[in-house]
Amino acid sequence: MGEFTIKMPDVGEGVAEAELVEWHVKPGDPVREDMVLAAVMTDKATVEIPSPVTGTVLWLGAEIGDTVAVKAPLVRIEVAGEGGELTATAMPETVTIETVEEQSPVAKVESPPLESKKAIQAAPVTRGEVQTPAEKPLASPAVRLRAQESGIDLRQVPGTGPAGRITHDDLDQFLARGTQLSVMPAGLARKTAVEEIRVTGLRRRISEKMVLATSRIPHITYVEEIDVTDLEDLRATMNGSRKSDQTKLTILPFLMRALVKTVAEQPGVNATFDDDAGIITRHGAVHIGIATQTPAGLTVPVVRHAEARGIWDCAAEMVRLAEAARTGSALREELSGSTITITSLGAMGGIATTPIINHPEVAIVGVNKIMTRPVWDGSQFIPRKMMNLSSSFDHRVVDGWDAATFVQRLKVLLETPALIFIEG
Amino acid sequence: MKEIVCKLLVIGAGPGGYICAIRAGQLGVDTVIVEAVKAGGTCLNIGCIPSKALIHAAEEFDRVIHMAGAKSPLGISIEAPKLDLAQTVAWKDGIVGRLNSGVLGLLRKAKVKIVHGKATFRDGKTVEVETETGTQVIRAETVVIATGSEPVELPSLPFGGPVISSTEALSLKVVPKKLIIVGGGYIGLELGTAFAKMGSEVTVVEATQQLLPQYDAELVRPVTKRLGELGVRVLTGAKAKALSDGGLALLIETADGEEQRLPADRILVTVGRKPRTEGWGLEELDLDRTGKFLRIDDRCRTSMRGVHAIGDITGEPMLAHRAMAQGEMVAEIVAGKKRVWDKRCIPAVCFTDPEIVTAGFSPDEARAQGFEIRVGLFPLTANGRAMTMLSEDGFVRVVARADTNLVLGVQAVGAGVSELSSTFALAIEMGARLEDIAATIHAHPTRSEGFQEAALKALGHALHI
Numbered sequence: 001m002g003e004f005t006i007k008m009p010d011v012g013e014g015v016a017e018a019e020l021v022e023w024h025v026k027p028g029d030p031v032r033e034d035m036v037l038a039a040v041m042t043d044k045a046t047v048e049i050p051s052p053v054t055g056t057v058l059w060l061g062a063e064i065g066d067t068v069a070v071k072a073p074l075v076r077i078e079v080a081g082e083g084g085e086l087t088a089t090a091m092p093e094t095v096t097i098e099t100v101e102e103q104s105p106v107a108k109v110e111s112p113p114l115e116s117k118k119a120i121q122a123a124p125v126t127r128g129e130v131q132t133p134a135e136k137p138l139a140s141p142a143v144r145l146r147a148q149e150s151g152i153d154l155r156q157v158p159g160t161g162p163a164g165r166i167t168h169d170d171l172d173q174f175l176a177r178g179t180q181l182s183v184m185p186a187g188l189a190r191k192t193a194v195e196e197i198r199v200t201g202l203r204r205r206i207s208e209k210m211v212l213a214t215s216r217i218p219h220i221t222y223v224e225e226i227d228v229t230d231l232e233d234l235r236a237t238m239n240g241s242r243k244s245d246q247t248k249l250t251i252l253p254f255l256m257r258a259l260v261k262t263v264a265e266q267p268g269v270n271a272t273f274d275d276d277a278g279i280i281t282r283h284g285a286v287h288i289g290i291a292t293q294t295p296a297g298l299t300v301p302v303v304r305h306a307e308a309r310g311i312w313d314c315a316a317e318m319v320r321l322a323e324a325a326r327t328g329s330a331l332r333e334e335l336s337g338s339t340i341t342i343t344s345l346g347a348m349g350g351i352a353t354t355p356i357i358n359h360p361e362v363a364i365v366g367v368n369k370i371m372t373r374p375v376w377d378g379s380q381f382i383p384r385k386m387m388n389l390s391s392s393f394d395h396r397v398v399d400g401w402d403a404a405t406f407v408q409r410l411k412v413l414l415e416t417p418a419l420i421f422i423e424g
Numbered sequence: 425m426k427e428i429v430c431k432l433l434v435i436g437a438g439p440g441g442y443i444c445a446i447r448a449g450q451l452g453v454d455t456v457i458v459e460a461v462k463a464g465g466t467c468l469n470i471g472c473i474p475s476k477a478l479i480h481a482a483e484e485f486d487r488v489i490h491m492a493g494a495k496s497p498l499g500i501s502i503e504a505p506k507l508d509l510a511q512t513v514a515w516k517d518g519i520v521g522r523l524n525s526g527v528l529g530l531l532r533k534a535k536v537k538i539v540h541g542k543a544t545f546r547d548g549k550t551v552e553v554e555t556e557t558g559t560q561v562i563r564a565e566t567v568v569i570a571t572g573s574e575p576v577e578l579p580s581l582p583f584g585g586p587v588i589s590s591t592e593a594l595s596l597k598v599v600p601k602k603l604i605i606v607g608g609g610y611i612g613l614e615l616g617t618a619f620a621k622m623g624s625e626v627t628v629v630e631a632t633q634q635l636l637p638q639y640d641a642e643l644v645r646p647v648t649k650r651l652g653e654l655g656v657r658v659l660t661g662a663k664a665k666a667l668s669d670g671g672l673a674l675l676i677e678t679a680d681g682e683e684q685r686l687p688a689d690r691i692l693v694t695v696g697r698k699p700r701t702e703g704w705g706l707e708e709l710d711l712d713r714t715g716k717f718l719r720i721d722d723r724c725r726t727s728m729r730g731v732h733a734i735g736d737i738t739g740e741p742m743l744a745h746r747a748m749a750q751g752e753m754v755a756e757i758v759a760g761k762k763r764v765w766d767k768r769c770i771p772a773v774c775f776t777d778p779e780i781v782t783a784g785f786s787p788d789e790a791r792a793q794g795f796e797i798r799v800g801l802f803p804l805t806a807n808g809r810a811m812t813m814l815s816e817d818g819f820v821r822v823v824a825r826a827d828t829n830l831v832l833g834v835q836a837v838g839a840g841v842s843e844l845s846s847t848f849a850l851a852i853e854m855g856a857r858l859e860d861i862a863a864t865i866h867a868h869p870t871r872s873e874g875f876q877e878a879a880l881k882a883l884g885h886a887l888h889i
Contacts, residue, residue, distance in 0.1 A: 032792045136768065138830070138855040148762045163828040165855045329721065
């Protein structure tokens, strides 16, 4: 019998270390070649580490939440033949966004005590989407199909059938309740419970990135109000005559096209800043990050080459990526490489935001809610659709004057939307 | 030439491609399908269907041959039977022809446009098809690559002359006197068994230590035993080297490292299949790969937007029913439905004698996944129907989680057990527990009772053993 030490692989993106977010094995477990040993997190995505050998797990080199350096020992496996050292191969094809699985109190109470032992143990831990076939939610094909069509993640649905099987009735009840599980109102009773939630996985990554951005980048935020009445009219007309296979336009595709035009004139804004090396990289490509809320937290899928996309294509790609991000199926390359970012909290209301720059970019444009406000036209108040743009810039490399010029140019394009479509 | 513009273009009308096109057509998607050879692909033309026809004919012949000379325990005796392989092959071709035109009819009924010719990619959304009437350009919003697979050739034994692939084996006009099969996988053994029953002297040369290496030894044992009864010579751990004597013999290296010369009329090479990734412009697309296969996600999307891939070109298991399920799913995705690959098992059948069927995890696979399991095995020697049909070899085996009794896998080996594959798959897809199987009335007398008995055995109270 020999022993193999499996080392942390280079998971790409030039990173030297990655956070361990999940173990799929424990000491004593038999493993086969290609079986997933662990999942590690890189830039907002998890990467699975498969076993390069068949044997029995002897030792695990880290705990969940630990940061493991590339080439550091990760797992030791006892094998039948001679042992040695191996660096595992990362599996980018199974990249997923982490989804936090909430333990269902209903499932726990209603399940017979012996059942779903693995599931109950695993439930509070964050884990990747890929599971072994037998660990998929237990439901008949017809129930699974209905769930897919309704956009429901069956892992969130408590099953009342044998072995925790999810029935049509369970699905009906879940649909009726929404995603809230049946928790009775607690009345006015005192609550003394405290809950400690370990910040791991995507939340930790977001946290680190926000700290990095705010501690290193001196932000200047510039807020301007834009009259989008004409843009809204145009948008309504275009949506009214869109083809059946075209995605409905929101204001964001217009903003994306306006950004493309604006950064062509001001390339210093579509840039990334490596402050360690003291190099600003201006990008010809306009890869627009779209800050997107997912069940797991904030992610930024990237519409690549917006400069080469028409407005309908921008809209379609944005919708596709948002869906991929929300369902956890976005690829790593779809979640990285942006050169400028748009953030939108418009749907929630609010008059202004202070967007945090998506490091190492130098600019972010934030969209606020469109509101009909009275505007003085010189002789009377008239109702106009007004929207504030809140844009932040890296003040080390973008001067206030340039920031204002950039936003004013965007304002002109958005207020006279025909200009967005005029070539040259 | 006028271009064809469509919403969906399917390249390859094998089981994956034609199902995809039919379903898309049913859903009102403007669909074009391109096929270079014949509708139905490998499965229908040179694979599943013709091989099963030949296997059946061989079984029938074997049955009657054992009645000749009043040897049958059933008390039936007949005069010396004869086999006219040319007529058998013509009958097989008739079935293939009927199914072939059936597929074309179904495609037409679904309003799918069929273009006959070889497709070559110009870019991710445009292909050129060399048709009999010239080059046809087709542009599509979405493309589905379903180009299938082809037999692997051994460099030392290229196809031609006495060296044949399964395609030629299915169209032989005369039963070879001495047939050597290189490769003891399911294709080689299915055909080898059939030819042995038709009168060939068959030798199987397998490089690994076990026939049917993808199955566990317990499942393979009845097949090996039957091969022995049929007079098939099995050489495991042996490597085919080259032809000798002007093609009249095969040189092999045995497990002991000795060189041997095996005389042969035909040498059937069945050492596996490879995805068909060359000759149609795939290099223009530069799609991501997983090994030699195209990399797809759980919606059969490749690394290029709007380009899907299904079937053998996407990986193992290379089975027609996997391709069909993928094809149906992709058609629905193209039609705008939310679909994702969420199958729990892909059953697999090996049409040897006896047949092997598997669905879900074997005991070893389940353990390797970290499950504590219980296993129930019911031998067909204790099954009334098997006895009445003179085919008692084999068993049904069920694998379940020890904590919940959830069925994780079912395997069987025995005559006619291929027909149980759907029951096994249904049990796993439905999330059945051992109690569900045990409490379902299984018709008597059938071999399917073996499934119920195996579940009862796993629960600790088998009734018939």
